[in-house]
Amino acid sequence: MESITTISPAKINLMLRVLNQRGDGYHELQTVFKLLDWGDQMIFTFNDLDGDSKVSITGFKNLLLENNLIYQASELLRPFIQTPFNVAIDVKKSIPQGGGLGGGSSNAATTLTILNAHWGCQLSQEELMAMALKLGADVPFFVFAHDALATGVGENLSPIDLPVKHVLLLFPDCTVTTGDVFKDSKLKRNQLAVSEKLVLNESSWINDCLPVVLSNYPKIKKVYDGASVDYKVYLSGTGSTLFILFDDISQAEKAKKMAQAICKCHLINAKK
Missing domain, CATH: 3.30.70.890 (GHMP kinase, C-terminal domain)
Structure with a gap:
């Protein structure tokens, strides 16, 4: 059995400009994402008792498993699993829900990154970012894991070095x-x-x-x-x-x- 404890970081938007609304209803944006050195604690515990890569999640009240972005992220990786492990994911929330800090998106991105490595999926960061966009517009940023200038719906990312504050x-x-x-x-x-x-x-x-x-x-x-x-x-x-x-x-x-x-x-x- 192996356990990994990590911080799933929050973000702030230093700038958010709404440029236009597309025909599909989504909005074209220009925004600056800044990662924060603070967030939710996520604990991933792996075991291979039966090797079918079951996923269990704790730390959420009144949220069905299939509606949890963490679970949805794990399911996107399932076709690529090379080294099956069951995983129990415990989340200790600090980021408020509906606070504009990207808590759920960050949890999903952290899950993609950790499980990609431990399930041996061998997907590149670019492939994970493309997968992340299926979960939400700002999930790719958390996979990118660097302060960034973003365009499109938030998925086109360029690294940026921001002032220390x-x-x-x-x-x-x-x-x-x-x-x-x-x-x-x-x-x-x-x-x-x-x-x-x-x-x-x-x-x-x-x-x-x-x-x-x-x-x-x-x-x-x-x-x-x-x-x-x-x-x-x-x-x-x-x-x-x-x-x-x-x-x-x-x-x-x-x-x-x-x-x-x-x-x-x-x-x-x-x-x-």
Whole structure:
């Protein structure tokens, strides 16, 4: 029996521009994904008692196995298994559901990467990324595992080196459904893309979903308005998580103390 413990990381979107809506209903985007040094803990335990690669998952309440992206990821790999092992996957969640941090997508991508190696599937990163897109638009990014500029629906990825920042995550007490935001008639869908050179300029870091989310979710607006008095506040993805970036750790700690009065929060210290 072998066990592997790993972190399935969260992400934030430093920028999210909605360029247009395609005929199939999906939206063309330009976004900047930043991986966070924080996320869910995933424990993979392997045994070969009967060698038919059964998958069991714990850590989720009221979620059917077949609806879990982790299970769906494992099923995509099944035709490629060369070294069968049963696997029990235990997930200790830290990333809030509906928070715009990519928790489910990250879990799926981590599963693809770990099982690809231990089931001997021998798929390349590019093949795993193509497979990941079947599970969700931002799952390929977590397989890519590097800060990236993304286009298309989020699947066309170019590596990018982002400024090192401390990140304060703010968690309003609600969840946001991505589909609801993208269906909203108030969403601006004709944003202009910026050049790769300007992507690193913080003045380009806008999120077209922010006005919609603030309009539709009073709890998020309350936290946003409160924090915005002193800081530049960003929305990750379609929300609900807000975040603030800092160069100075003392300022980040000060902001965390203030934020704790209005919502749950978590500070991720930068690693130089």
